[in-house]
Amino acid sequence: MSSEQQPTGNSRTGDEYPTDASPDSEVPNEATSISRRRLLSGAGAIGTAFIFGKSTELAAQTEQSSPILDPSSDTSKVLGTPGTELGQRSPHEKISRFLRPGRPWTSGTPHEDLMGTITPSDLHFERHHSGVPAIDPAKYALLIHGMVDRPSVFSLDNLKHFPSVTSVHFLECAGNYPSRPDENTRPSRVAPLLSNSEWTGVPLRILLEEVGVDPDASWLIAEGQDAVKMNRSIPIEKAWDDAMIAYGQNGEPLRPEQGYPARLFNPGWEGNTSIKWLRRIEVTKQPSMTREETVRYSEYTKGNKIRQFSFVMDARSLITSPGYPETIRPGFVQIQGIAWSGRGKISQVEISVDNRKTWQPAILQEPVLSKSCTRFHFPWQWDGEPAVIWSRAKDETGYRQPSLDEHKASRDGRRGYHTNFTVGWNVGADGEVAYYPQEDWKT
Amino acid sequence: MKSPAQLLPKAKIIVAGSGLLFAASFSLGQEAITGSTPEDRIVVTTDQDVAIGIHPGTIEDLHDYRSNPERRSATYNLGRAATEEEISAWDIGVSPDGQGLPAGSGDSKRGAALYALHCAACHGQEGEGIPPNGALVSDGNNGKTIGSYWPYPTTVFDYIRRAMPFGTPGSLSDQEVYSITAFLLYRNDLITEDTVIDANNLPGIKMPNADKFTPDDRESYNYVH
Numbered sequence: 036m037s038s039e040q041q042p043t044g045n046s047r048t049g050d051e052y053p054t055d056a057s058p059d060s061e062v063p064n065e066a067t068s069i070s071r072r073r074l075l076s077g078a079g080a081i082g083t084a085f086i087f088g089k090s091t092e093l094a095a096q097t098e099q100s101s102p103i104l105d106p107s108s109d110t111s112k113v114l115g116t117p118g119t120e121l122g123q124r125s126p127h128e129k130i131s132r133f134l135r136p137g138r139p140w141t142s143g144t145p146h147e148d149l150m151g152t153i154t155p156s157d158l159h160f161e162r163h164h165s166g167v168p169a170i171d172p173a174k175y176a177l178l179i180h181g182m183v184d185r186p187s188v189f190s191l192d193n194l195k196h197f198p199s200v201t202s203v204h205f206l207e208c209a210g211n212y213p214s215r216p217d218e219n220t221r222p223s224r225v226a227p228l229l230s231n232s233e234w235t236g237v238p239l240r241i242l243l244e245e246v247g248v249d250p251d252a253s254w255l256i257a258e259g260q261d262a263v264k265m266n267r268s269i270p271i272e273k274a275w276d277d278a279m280i281a282y283g284q285n286g287e288p289l290r291p292e293q294g295y296p297a298r299l300f301n302p303g304w305e306g307n308t309s310i311k312w313l314r315r316i317e318v319t320k321q322p323s324m325t326r327e328e329t330v331r332y333s334e335y336t337k338g339n340k341i342r343q344f345s346f347v348m349d350a351r352s353l354i355t356s357p358g359y360p361e362t363i364r365p366g367f368v369q370i371q372g373i374a375w376s377g378r379g380k381i382s383q384v385e386i387s388v389d390n391r392k393t394w395q396p397a398i399l400q401e402p403v404l405s406k407s408c409t410r411f412h413f414p415w416q417w418d419g420e421p422a423v424i425w426s427r428a429k430d431e432t433g434y435r436q437p438s439l440d441e442h443k444a445s446r447d448g449r450r451g452y453h454t455n456f457t458v459g460w461n462v463g464a465d466g467e468v469a470y471y472p473q474e475d476w477k478t
Numbered sequence: 479m480k481s482p483a484q485l486l487p488k489a490k491i492i493v494a495g496s497g498l499l500f501a502a503s504f505s506l507g508q509e510a511i512t513g514s515t516p517e518d519r520i521v522v523t524t525d526q527d528v529a530i531g532i533h534p535g536t537i538e539d540l541h542d543y544r545s546n547p548e549r550r551s552a553t554y555n556l557g558r559a560a561t562e563e564e565i566s567a568w569d570i571g572v573s574p575d576g577q578g579l580p581a582g583s584g585d586s587k588r589g590a591a592l593y594a595l596h597c598a599a600c601h602g603q604e605g606e607g608i609p610p611n612g613a614l615v616s617d618g619n620n621g622k623t624i625g626s627y628w629p630y631p632t633t634v635f636d637y638i639r640r641a642m643p644f645g646t647p648g649s650l651s652d653q654e655v656y657s658i659t660a661f662l663l664y665r666n667d668l669i670t671e672d673t674v675i676d677a678n679n680l681p682g683i684k685m686p687n688a689d690k691f692t693p694d695d696r697e698s699y700n701y702v703h
Contacts, residue, residue, distance in 0.1 A: 137610070165641065180565050184550055188564065189557040196556055245552050250544035256571055263641035266571065275540040315568050324574045324630045326637040330622055333691065341627075341687070345694040349702070378697065437702035445702045455702075 061141060061162055061210035062227055132158055133227070140164060143227025146355045152373065152400075152408045153203070154230035156285045161292045162208050162228055165262035168312050172296040177280070181256075181318035184247030191296045194282055197237040197245075201283070202302070203407045205231045205375045207348050209305035209332050212454035218461070218469035222358040222372070225458055225470070226351070229375070231408035234300050235283030239274040243318070252318045256325075257299045260314040267308045268322030268344075269301065277302045277406075280313065303377030303406035304346040305452070307332050334451030348377035350436050351455040352384050352411070352428035362466045365419040370397070373408045376430035380404065383429040384411040390423035390459065391438075397426070417462070423471050425459040439473050572636035579635065579677035580652040586671050589661025592654050596643045605665055615665045625666030629688040631680050635659045656680075 102108045124130065130149075132142035142161040144154055154160075161167075172191050180186035208228035213220060239255075248271070255274065258266040269278070281300040282289060289295040294311030301308045307327055322328065328344060336342045352374035357363050370388075374381045380403050385394040397411040411426070429435045437445070442456040459471035543549050572578040594603070602608050605615030605623075616625035624634060639655045641647050650658070656675055663669045668683055675683075696703050 165644070165647075178560055178564065178568055180560055180569065185552065186560040186565060187557040188560045193556040197554055241554075244543070244549065245554055245556065247550035247552070248543070258568075258571070262645075262647050264570070264647070266640070272537060272540060275536045275543075277536075317569065317571060319573070321573060321575070323571050323636075324633055326633050326641075329629050329633055329691070330627060336692075339690060340692045341690045342694050342696075343691045345696065347694075347697055349696065432697075433700035435701060441702050 061208050062143070062213045062224070130158065132160065133223070140166065141228070143223055144230045146223040146226065146229075146353060146373065147221060147358060148223075149355070150410075152231050152410050153285060154232060156232065156287065156290050156293070159206075159230040159232060159284075159290065159293060160208070160228045162306060163261060163292070163311065164265060167292045168261045169291070170260065170296060170312060175296050175314075177297065177313060178315045179242065179246050179318070180315075182249035182252040182320065183243075183318050184249075185245075187246045189242070191282065194237055194280060194297055197241055199235055200238055200279060201233060201235040202277075203231065203233045203404050204300070204302040205229060205348075205377075205406065205408050206300075206306050206309060207375070207377075209307060209345070209348070209452040210454075212450075216470055216474065217472060219359055220470040221360065222353055222355045226353050228306070229353075229408075231373075231375070232284050233286065234279065234281045235286075236279040236281035236297070236300060239278040239280060239299070242280060242316075243271075243274055248318055251320060254319045254322050256315075256317040256319055256323045257308075257310040257313060258315040258317075259294075259298075259310045259312040261312050265307075265310055265327065266323065266325045267310060267328055268319075268325065269299075269308060270344075271318070273301055273304070273346075301346070303348060303379075305332060305348055308346060332452055334446070334453060335449045336446050339447070345453055346377075348375075349453060349455050350374070350376035350378065350381065350428045350430040350434050352426040352436060352457070354424065354426045354458075354460060357424070357462070357468045358460050359469050361468045363417060363462065363468060364466055365417050368415045368417045370413040370415050370424060370426075371411060372426055373410055374399075374426070374428035375406075375408045376428065376432075376434065377406055378434055379406065379431040381409040381428055382431045382433075384409075385427050385429070386413040386415075387425040387427075388415055388417075388422050391425055394427070419464065419466075421464050422462045423459045424462065425457055427457045570636075570640060572632045572639075574630045574632050574681060576632060576677055576681035579632065579680060581677065582652045582656055583674050583676035584653060584656025584658070584660045585674045586657070586661040586664035586669070589657035589659070589664075592650075592658050593661050596650065597658065600644060605662065614662055616667075623666065624662055625668060625686065627687050629685050629691050631659075631663065631668070631683040631685060634662060635680060 130145060133145060134142050140161075140163050144158055144160045149155075149158070175191045177189045177194065178186075179189070206229070207226075211226050211228040213224055216225065243255075253271055255269045255271055256266055257269055258264055278299065278301050280297055281294070282297045284290065284293055289298060294309075294313065297313055299308070299310040299313050322344070332345070333341050333343045334345065352372060354370060354372040356371055357368060370386055372384075374384045381399065384397040384399060386397050387394045395413070397413040400410040400412065403409045415424075427436045427438075437456050439456040442454070443449075459473070461469045461471045463469070569578070593605075600608060600611045601614050605613060606617070607613035612621060613623050616623040621627070628634065635655055638658055639648075639650070639652070643649065659680070660669065660673065660675045663675070663683060664671050664673070668685070669675065673679075
């Protein structure tokens with residue numbers, strides 16, 4: 036069968052995001068076009084000052100504006116503000132998730148504004164299908180029933196009295212790639228629906244053992260108490276691996292948009308399986324074949340087949356700097372970003388500064404944790420010539436992040452969920468950095 | 479090496495459309511070994527444990543749990559017994575075999591009026607979709623519609639009852655959900671206009687795309703697959 040004859044499961048007319056996103060992308064495009072020139076004018080001036088900073092004339096100007104010599108910027112002669120109940124970011128730091136008009140059920144993590152590996156909880160991406168429910172923790176109940184010896188109800192307090200575990204893991208939506216990136220696409224817009232947190236909760240296995248599971252049971256149907264009663268079928272093996280009922284995130288209770296007061300968390304798996312606002316687990320012999328595991332979160336693969344229960348998130352990397360809309364100057368440039376794999380630990384991140392002719396290993400910042408974001412650094416001496424920089428990740432199973440061509444070949448040219456190919460950043464002779472467009476998708 | 483049956487004893491009972499769900503990743507993995515792949519590409523393993531992403535060792539504990547009835551007693555004595563009333567209040571799930579479908583029935587004629595009232599504002603008068611809401615009814619080439627993509631008819635009933643109408647979920651009676659389901663199946667040429675659907679015949683309605691669904695076998699490979 037020729038490709039032209041195949042059904043176009045990814046036709047833009049057939050899904051929730053038909054106007055400007057592929058059906059399997061849950062990532063908003065840029066909402067507004069900010070004037071690149073305006074953004075860059077300030078950065079350019081700073082760069083110029085650095086390069087020629089030693090000239091006598093400019094040194095004199097610098098002296099006049101020196102914070103060291105400016106009494107008004109000396110805070111050491113007045114009392115500071117007292118302690119507060121709730122800390123706030125510096126008023127000088129304007130950092131936020133990004134929204135998109137007309138797309139109320141998602142917000143993205145601003146990766147280029149962050150450092151390290153932990154996503155501050157208030158910047159963790161959001162993806163829900165019908166809004167954030169307001170749940171009173173005193174009225175929270177988790178029902179476990181089905182093929183169990185003792186159908187049971189657990190309160191939030193009950194959950195917190197079971198043995199707990201804490202571990203750091205990323206959470207990534209399966210549809211985490213923009214439908215139509217262009218040169219003005221920022222790093223965060225390439226993978227906005229990814230965040231990394233320290234999660235605390237009770238291992239799901241312990242809860243199942245507590246209610247007594249029928250040895251013939253194979254699946255768990257997890258369901259939330261949001262307005263779509265989001266539900267997914269989970270193989271029971273995941274409970275005996277690392278699934279947990281999480282009630283803590285980064286040292287505090289879950290944020291409402293992350294499933295308060297308790298959620299399922301499946302490390303390394305597509306985000307939709309980690310049911311938020313969890314209210315029910317039914318233990319069964321067979322999957323429920325819910326809308327979210329048939330119509331959504333499935334993808335065309337080779338031979339006109341549709342892959343289902345594609346749980347694991349494959350290895351991926353993202354350069355967070357330099358990227359659009361930065362301007363760099365010749366000399367030392369620290370290339371840095373994050374890499375992650377749902378299969379385990381990141382074993383290597385490679386950087387190319389010559390548009391993929393050669394690759395060199397980046398430095399991995401410890402600790403490198405399983406199914407967690409790893410920060411990488413690469414010291415680059417930029418000679419001022421145009422360049423295209425790339426990153427690619429490899430994990431401990433030997434899996435290497437694919438190129439776009441490899442990715443397309445594995446799916447007969449279609450895109451869809453679980454998009455994880457390598458992306459590049461174009462550096463012009465003027466130091467301006469732009470996304471390197473490479474897509475040519477079958478629609 | 480363990481057989482799929484040993485590791486996932488219930489894999490075989492998974493319903494039609496994805497029968498032998500995980501066993502299928504076995505044969506696919508072995509296929510790839512004989513294929514002409516670049517030297518740096520290897521099939522990681524055909525071991526079932528890895529194929530579904532489970533660490534060896536933890537799966538052994540599951541086997542132990544399943545074979546030791548004494549492990550099924552409560553350890554922490556937290557929580558309380560759920561009542562039948564509580565379970566039935568929340569247990570709304572519907573399985574592909576029809577388990578969970580309620581009493582009642584519906585047909586497309588009644589469904590047409592209900593669809594116009596409750597659904598058309600977002601999904602279009604003909605189910606053609608109103609952006610950003612996708613089409614529900616197939617016109618031959620318009621994406622993931624019920625007729626062109628959905629593998630199970632029971633999912634239509636379940637999702638309407640679970641989540642629709644958007645913003646007022648739970649406001650339709652089971653009878654009304656059956657009728658809207660019938661209307662959508664009829665408009666996708668999956669049943670006749672006069673067919674009355676209920677818990678008995680809904681699961682058996684054939685979905686044209688069902689046989690395309692295959693299990694995920696990516697973790698049998700260390701490259702994009």
